[in-house]
Amino acid sequence: MMKESPKSIDITDVLNLATLDVILRCALSYGGDIQRQEKHPYATAVHRIGLLMIRRLMYPWQFLSWTLYMMSADGQEYKRHLDYVHGFADDLIAKRKIALAEDPSLLERKHRLDFLDILMTAKDESGVGLTDQEIRDEVDTFMFGGNDTTSTALKWAVYNLGKYPDEQDKVYREVCDVTGDRKYIEWEDLGKLQRMTLFMKESMRLYPPATITTRLINEPLELDGVYFPAGTSVSVNFYYIHRHPDVYPDHSVFRPERFLPENSKDLDPYAFLPFSAGPRNCIGQNFSMNEQKVILSRILKRFKIILDEDHEVIPVNELTFRSRNGIKIRFEERGLHTNITDVGRSY
Structure with a gap:
């Protein structure tokens, strides 16, 4: 009797929920057991908002x-x-305000303040704090930036681990060398994962989580003979910079070694922009990189990643860089050769 062929799963929703869970727990101390849900309305809302924003650009x-x-x-x-996203943040803020009002010593007893605590207690030099609207704006920014873009980077990293098995083996061996017999990675391990860092950078070069940013220029600019008056919005496309042959020779080749110090010492600081650059770059980039290292290490320590050869991945640029039809992966448990259908619980 023939055995049934191993089934693959689409990692899109799994990683969306994982990164949403992480940012809510770390920044807002929210424990909603999100990863055990098939879908969450917040993740769905963020995805649809991004898609609708891009689609609106098509209709003048x-x-x-x-x-x-x-x-x-x-x-x-x-x-x-949008009303749902704002309402979700408003609810978290309101509950925290009630908790602080009922127990003024709550913050003093905390081992560490979370992001929401800091926002609610911040004061300027005149003793004036943030308004509820300003707090919500910051919460919305952190929740979106700490969820959608990080999950996008993770999806393409998992995809590339499956697409390039030799690279996967190198990263896996490093994780094993660093963690030994320990099941979980520790804070001191993160800086030792040098091969993984190179791999993640190359993955984000080819598949930047967000592909475009826009800046409003404050003074006239002439660029390659084209004049832009002050007040012009200028968009910078990370995707094409990362794949420009003048910037990255053999730009279509997946080669993590290109980010070794000796190979990247002459690289322009604005040639690699997965987190944008300049004074308005991503404030959470270190958090995102460390989160990716933790999740990828946990997956690799337990599973071998295998691409579904019958599933064609179709990249599409929405608000973040996605696959139109998802990314399907088989997870083979290392040593046991058993396939699973729920990678979400491995985190």
Whole structure:
């Protein structure tokens, strides 16, 4: 009797929920057991908001008129998801305010303050704190930036681990060397994962989590004979910079060694932009890199990653760089040669 062929799973929702769980627990002390849910409305809302924002750019009459956009079906869906995201943050903030009001010594007894604690207690030199709107804006930014972009980077890293098994073996051996017999990675281990860092950088070079940023120029700019007046919005495309042959020779080849110090010493600081650059770069980039190292180490220590050869991955640029039809992976338990269907519980 023939054995049933091992089944693959789409890692998209699994990693979305994992990174949402991480940022909520670390930044907001929220324990909602999110990873055990098949879907979460917050993750769904963020995905749809990003898709609708990109789609709006395709219709000039909607892009130029907020009123017309709000009258459209897309606009109404956008507002519905946005209201949910804002409401989710407002609820977290309101509950924390109630807890602090009922127990003024709560913060003093905490081992460490989380991001929301810091926002709610921050004061300027005049003793004025942030308004509820300002706190919510910061919470929204951290929740989106700490979830969607990190999960996107992780999906492509897992994809590349499966696509390049020799590279996977190198990273796996390093994880084993660093962690030994320990099941979990520790803080002191993160700086020792040098091969994994190279691998992650090369993965984000080819598949940057966010592909474009926009800056408003404050003074006139002439670039390659083209004049831009002050007040012009200029978009920078990370995807094409990362794949430009003048910047990265053999740009289509997956080669982590290109980020070794001796190979990247002449690389322009603005040639690698997975977290943007300059004074408005991503404030959470170190958190994201460490989170990726922890999750990838945990997966690799337990599973061998194998691409589903029958599934074609179709990259598409939405608000973040996704696969249109997901990324399907088989997880083979190391040593036992047993396939699983729920990688989410391995974190």
